[in-house]
Amino acid sequence: SSNEYKLNFKKSKEACLSYIQDALLQKQWKRAAEFLTCYVESLEKDYSREHIGPSEMIWRIGTEILWHHSQSRMKEFNCFMEQMKTLGVKRYLKVCLEHVFHLLCNGQIDEAYQNLSLAESWRFGEQTAIQDKEIKLIQAYRGLLDYCSWSKQKKILLEHGEDGFADLAVEQEMHGYFRKAAVNLKEIIKIPGVWDVFVKCYVDLLEFYGEHNEARQVLNEYAYNSKFPANPNAHVYLYQFLKRQGESKKSLISALKILHDIVPSHELMIDFNTMLQKSKKRKKRQLGLEVIFAALDYAGWKENAKAWSCLARQVKQIVISEKHLDWIKQEWNSRKDWWPDFHFSRYLAKRNWQENKSLSYEKALVAGILLGKDCKYFKYVSHQGCKTRVKRFRMLKKFVTRHNPVYLRISG
């Protein structure tokens, strides 16, 4: 019907929004502001049936524009945020939080703290109960800022301590911040979620005051409670804590095992492999091999000399001992179709040689064992290496040549 073509308020504003969107995506802040000026009168119309109403649109778009526009000042920004807070009761706390984030980005820590305190004390009938989660977040961030203050005091205290001064006032303040921070941080990490920064800070506090058991409990909860979303960082924090505490290799390994499962390409895999290689248990050593192979599957590791040296070391050790070649065979089975092109092409040989001789050395060793002395990579690197008359390359050539039959058994 012809009514589809009627230009009405709603369609006009929809078109306006799409122009704003285009302008924002192209970072044309002036143009976005121009169209937003035309859009704001949507506030006078009721959109309560729409999913996202104009007040939320204006808040989000306006924030972006004011944040990026060259002529916009913090003062105007703050003024705008205050207006947005009055626009929607249901959104009040969210707006407060976002405002706080922007203040922090701008380095206005004190203002941020003030806003957080103000928001915390907000009450609005049943809304207070409904927006319970937001309140917790606000309290958590206030706790975070308290932690920052605590940190500062601690630093001052330690410096004074060196000079021999015992500054009671500073110490008192520091403890005060600790109490305030701990209370709020403890609360938020009870709720399932991703709270990396809160957890780290809380654990830092606990460790300082010697509450190691509590810290361990917190980290265990964070890493192993199934209600919490899977978070690799949780395991990293736990591992780092255990390491600081001087825990046994066994517990360190068990902490990293899950990390390997979730993120095989994590940078801690090198530490993991190193630990596993040294283990007396056969299974652990095999796991080590698995771990390092898995890490090198990822493009980000291609030029990681350390990782290659781990792999090279382990492979060399296995070949020399002539035991457990089947481990290598197993790992190589699923990789023999694509690793040669991925890691051991002639182009890479040239490039690695040019850029990083150690890298090419380690890789050449692995290539020589897995693909034999006639493979492109090994041939090139070893040839170049021998030309330079560096000792280790001659040793390498000898080693690989001697163990050449191995590759047949592996690839067979």
Added chain:
Amino acid sequence: RDFNERCAQCSEVNWGLTDGGRFYCRSCHNVTERTREVVNTDFITNSRVQTISKRLKKEGKNDGGCEWYICEGFQLVLKKQVEALEALGVCPQMKDEILCNFWRCYLQKSKQAYCKRPAGETVKALSVCESSTDVDSDPERPSLLHLLSLSESEGDLQTDCSFASSVSKVSESTSVYSGSVDGSLYLMKNQKEKLRMTMPMTLSFCYLALLWVREPITLSELLRFVVEGHIPYMNVFQHFPEKMKLCGLDLKIFCVESWPLYEEVFNKMHELAAFLDLPRFPDITESCFLHPDMLCMKYLMEANLPDELHNWTCRVVKKIGIGEVDFLTLMPGNKSTRKVKYDVLAAAVIVVVLKLLFLLDDHYEWLLSEFAEERNKNNTEVCMFYSGGPYFEFRKWYEVVKHSLDVEQKKLDEEKAKYLWRCEKPLFYSVKNKSKVLKRRQMVVNLQNQFGKLSGSVQRAEKPNPSSFQLSWSEENTDGSCFHGHSLKGVLQEKCGLLTTMNPDYWLCTVKLCNEKLCGHLAHYREVEFPQSYHFVLGLFSFLLRIQPSYIHDEVCMIEHRLFNKKLCKKLKYNTVLRK
């Protein structure tokens, strides 16, 4: 007309106007000697239209408001509109004689004024000051939601519901249905009989008057001037006097939030003409602006097409008889003649002529263009000067016009997105949400200021002066972007002493016309089914006239069927390509 004298014969006050401009009594057909000119014409300045009931100025009780009726509001709207038209150069008779007479006639016919109140009808007025503690107890009173749904203006259901519920929860004495006396009654009236007045209909009134005076302005131009802001429409109510308080249901009637469509205004205009029992309108002759020959000339210029095409449009017009006075002149109430859309018709004629000359099948026109290009290359300038302009090249024309069209269309799209619908005057349904509305308005103004400053040097440009031409091409441009003087030599040939087209073929837009009364259209236009060139040409005129291409397509179909009528009757069913 303030002609309130009682008839000498029957003592009724029920006057009509004869063709000769004399008053005659409708009840007994007594013709008087009184003519229009004698009648008091300061009707417009006096807003007291009603002679049916005394209006009490209840000052103080309603903070300065007074009782006012919906039709008074519309009268003010019409007044503003016709003043704007006068400012645009329309003759002053339109306001003082034509439009106001039409309006009075309407009031009388719809029994809002100038007549005895039909027996039994009482005005169930709910004005601002009325206390309505018994709102729910009266079973005859239509529910508010029902009234709101009857209104043609769009609104959001949510607002309506919240408004309705806020009113029904009344316990205080200030419930508000409408600021006007008969707002609720107005929405309730039986539409069919009495042709209820709406905002789009004000434009129908204007156009009716313009047509009577045969002003050189088409309906599409009128509507364009409305959108461009030269004629008040969107927020006219802000010019109502202070004491005419607008709230509640009045908003539904006067606050529209969409631009009226051509079809809407056009159809209402014809309904209105019939309703008012108007006689045959003044003749549209060949010298008249609205005649297809004249309009074709204008549109050819605007479309940057060669002047020579005008000969062809005239030929087509003559051949199918659409230049006849009887075809073009409006006869209200005559259901057998097709209602003429002068602008669309002229545009369609041009489209048909282009199809005749260039075929527009995405193939032939480009061939002809190449041919012309060759000729142009070989000719020297002197040669061209003597032989009357270079050969018209379709390709060049397409490129030039498309470029301009795209630029203008882009501008137009941005304008539409930037349009500001609200005005300074706050609108509120009830006194209750007045403060909320005012607060919101304040915030909107603040935000507009804040972001307006950040818009950079882009200031909202002054309203452009109203112009009849949206695209203009100057022959003085040396870049050859004006095609008016170009020659059609390349596409014409002489046969038996007559100039005819080189193109021997023609394709019909549709073989069979639909029944307009059943589905509203003569044909159904879908872009994918037609050649791109045809679509482009439709698009060009669609932009100029600000209507959907399908309307032009309809007219094209109509013209084609008239043109090839005989051949169509004879031809085989599935053959759609005709030889001329």
